[in-house]
Amino acid sequence: MDINIRNAVIHNVSGNTQDQLRDTIVDAIQRGEEKLLPGLGVLFEVIWQNADEQEQKTMLDTLEQGLK
Known part of the structure; x- marks a missing residue:
């Protein structure tokens, strides 16, 4: 199975509000799962x-400051 990650991610978040996008990002970071x-x-x-x-x-x- 060939999955286009870009298209899948964009499809899953298209039309989301800023709050929903923030929740998605924060959740992915907090989970710390490599697959995210x-x-x-x-x-x-x-x-x-x-x-x-x-x-x-x-x-x-x-980014530079965060990596120091």
């Missing part, structure tokens, strides 16, 4: 692709 990491990656990809250059720099600054 690809879904978080897809959500980050959507954020990154829809961010302007300044927003991307802010994300990179935040």
Whole structure:
């Protein structure tokens, strides 16, 4: 079975409110399950692709600080 993770994740959260999206992200992080990491990656990809250059720099600054 060939599953397109990107399409599945996007389909599952399309139309969700900000609160629902936050709950999805927080739940995935709190569970700490490896199988949820690809879904978080897809959500980050959507954020990154829809961010302007300044927003991307802010994300990179935040990431860099968080990894120190």
